[in-house]
Amino acid sequence: MTTAKLAGAMEAQRERLLPCVHCGFCLPACPTYNRLGDENDSPRGRLHLMQAVVEGRLDPESDAFQVHIDRCLGCRACEPVCPSGVEYGTLLELARETASTARAPDGLTRGLLTVMASRMLREILFLGGRTLRVTGLASVMVDVLGRIRFAGRLRFALAMLSATRPSVRLGQGVMADGMESQDTEIKDAHAPRVGVGSVGILRGCVQEGLYGRVNDATARTLDVNGYEVRTVTRQDCCGALHAHGGALTAARNLATRNIKAFERAGVDWVVVSAAGCGATMKEYGVLFEGDPMEERARAFSAKVRDVSELLAETGPRSGASVDCTLAYDHPCHLMHAQGISSEPLKVLEAVPGADVRVIAKADECCGGAGIYGMTHPDLGSRIGGDKIAAVRDAGADLVCTPNPGCMMQIGAGFCMEGDAQEAVHPVEVLDESYQRAGYYR
Ligand code: SF4
Ligand code: SF4
Structure with a gap:
């Protein structure tokens, strides 16, 4: 594709760039700017680079554009602090599509x-x-x-990979024995609750391949809370990795399969337990802007819920005691992209004995960002190293965070230091609590 055509592709986004008033409020929130101190590695700087490409003043094949757009974590910490509502995440995906068309990715x-x-x-x-x-x-x-x-x-x-192993400590180690449940509680559990409806669970790619147990825990805990859990066949990867990498055509193909699969299942809610997938699925409407699929994509997105949203909304049923300390970290794609922060903590409140310690700077990216640790080993390990130190300071038994990418990144950081710190998802803790309460007998 020629430079002119590439700039033309960005031209369509001119309106999305216009709201930026260059105030710089977003700079302190940006992990790459904070570490490197280079304006080009800040949200405002990157928006300047996108604008320059849109106006044809900068070649998208240039290092200036390629390096700084590539170095962005896509954490979206710059969005909630922006007074002008700049849709940075959407702009980044489009900029990456332009960058990868101009120069093939690694x-x-x-x-x-x-x-x-x-x-x-x-x-x-x-x-x-x-x-x-x-x-x-x-x-x-x-x-x-x-x-x-x-x-x-x-x-x-x-x-x-090693960090994805199931937690031994959650199942048997540090926890005290669960209390015996009453028969009436077991009968109450699973009973359909008025108004909660039917759910289909996105199984995903990495989530299903390496964290199938989290998907299973999601289904079991929703069932205990009265949701009708339906199997959704012929679903696929959500396309988040592709969208974040600028491979928007591939992302749309995967999204189309999911939209059709969940439409066939006719569920009230599309439930996801991976923050990155949820953020992308809630924005399928934007992904299909101007496409004949747009209306169906928007209807699909309106039904997407993180599992913690549904559980928090109905007030999760309390389980048996699981005595443990949890160092909790907010995933960027839950907190910044979806505005969800209190809901996973409410889920954990339903677990008697769980002592939740939100770590320092829990709102900052862990450095996961897909395979950032491999594509940007130096910067990735600096950002990841700060997260590991914050987790250590919490002095907890387990790391707890509701996103597979963050669980892998933080777990890998400990593994590289020869420390077998385990990472769990909040629904795994709730699931363990329900197991001990006898809800699954
Ligand atoms: S993106 Fe928002 S916060 Fe950042 S410089 Fe532009 S208007 Fe200001
Ligand atoms: S997405 Fe994250 S790394 Fe990228 S510009 Fe925004 S705050 Fe910085």
Whole structure:
């Protein structure tokens, strides 16, 4: 595609760029600007670069555009603090589409997006991943590769994989025995509640491949709270990784499959337990702007809920005691992109014995951002290192955060330091509490 055509593609976004008044309120919220101190690595600076491409003053193939757009975490911490309501996340995806059309992304990113778009390829990948995980080979290789120079990216990938293992401590270690439940409580649980409706659960790609247990816990805990959980067949990856990488056509193809699958299931709510997927699915309407699918996409998005939203809305049924301390971190795509912060904490309030400690700077990105730790190892490890230190300061038994990317990133950071800190999703803790209460007998 020529530069003129690329600039033309950005031209369509001129209106979205206009609200920026260059006030700079967003700068202190930006993790890359805070670490690098370069205006080009701030939200305002990146918007300037996008504007320059729109106006044809900057070649999208230039390093100035490519490097700084690529270095953005996509954490969207700049959005809630912006007084003008600049839709930074949408603009970033469009800028990345422009950047990747002008210059092909690196092989790692291209490979990942290709695999995630194919059900068969990702099943093969995750089968291999689960094998490495369950045999313990992944963590052994993390140790071995620690002694080999230039193996940093592979080591980090294996540490992320190792971090996806189920928590031993949640199931048996630090927790006290659960109290015995009363028969009446068990009977009450699962009974349909008036007005809560039917749900279909997005199984996802990474979430299903490496965190299937979180999807299962989501289904069980919603069932206990009176929701009718329906199976939704022929659903697919939500397309978040593709959208964030600027592969918008691939993202639309995946989104179309999901819209059709959930329409067929006829559910009241589309439930997701991965913050990154939820943020993208709530914005399918924007993804299809001007497309014949737009209306259906908007109707779909209106039904998307994070599992914590539904549980908090009805007030989750209380379970049995799970005595533990949890270092809680807010996922960016839940807090900044969806405006959800109190709901996961309400879910945890339903677990007697759980002592939740929100870590310092819990609103700042952990450095996960897809495969940022591999594509930007230096900056990624600086941002990730600060998060690990904040988790350590909380002095908790477990890390708790409702997004697979954050669970992998934080878990990998500990794994790289030889520390077996485990990361769990809030619904896993609630699920354990329900198991102990006997709700699943
Ligand atoms: S994006 Fe918003 S906060 Fe940042 S400079 Fe522009 S108007 Fe100000
Ligand atoms: S998305 Fe995050 S890293 Fe990117 S400009 Fe906004 S605050 Fe900075």
